[in-house]
Amino acid sequence: MIRSLYDWTIRMADHPNALWVLALISFVESSFFPIPPDLLMIPMIIARPNRAFTIAAVAMAASVLGGLLGYAIGALAFDSIGRPILESLGKADSIEVFNEKFNQAGFWAVLLAGMTPFPYKVITIMSGWTGMNLATFLMTSILARGLRFFIIAGLLWKFGSPVRDFIEKRLGLVFIVFFAILIGGFLLVKYI
Template structure:
């Protein structure tokens, strides 16, 4: 099913990539990452353009996920979970939301999880957008740059080193966030 949906979007080329990345921010079960790689493999010279399209669409879709979470999330959570769990989750997201959104925007975890939860837990839309720009930018442009520099050989590099690279980059982002947060608290 994943392949069929991806093939459906692939028929529309760059607009299909835009649509998939946009929908990934709030509803789609398929990350645009796979389509970006497939398109970059077919046309490595356009890899940075594909990265730009996926990045832009993903950022444009993020506020929709946020609003869906804000409007529909709490009522659904309150029906599914005890109130004390919702309160604890809200407190945890308020405390660690920056790291969750920043790291989540970069990792293979579906981005919609973070956009919707940001709305559910009343996280700052401004911060969501800022961290989405950083995390999604790193993710899409890392892939685009690899294909731009290494052409079709980038697929071999991604197959062999993708998990390690993403985990390493996520760790660097987490460390950077931790240092930034500590410095911000010290000067506040």
């Protein structure tokens, strides 16, 4: 099953709408969707390394725009939309404490969440809810998401063929490690 999903994703990388699908996933992941865009971005770059930086730019731009939606959810609809999203991630009890500490470390919180497997949507919603300065949020989001996606793109562009060979030979292991990192990010949210 994993092999067929991987093969399908590699084939989709050549599809004319692949960048639009990546943009959609990157956008919704930044505000409410649980699956990170890396799942599509990495195979797209492996399949088409000559488009690595275009793919990273699309993921970054859509992710930052989605982050603005997350910010708006926090600022304008926290009780009706934001709180249920954070409660589903197990953060209901620590919302008030988090609010007090968040703006003190807002730049660093957005930067770290934007670059790591930590669910970015939590930070985008909390940034809006706590009233973080929008310009600071926007610039930090561009920096963080840009670093994350362009570092991945650069590494895959430079080492694409060996990386592809490694992934294809050890697909099961790569899949397990990737999801362990993803689950670790969600657990980090739950216990912080």
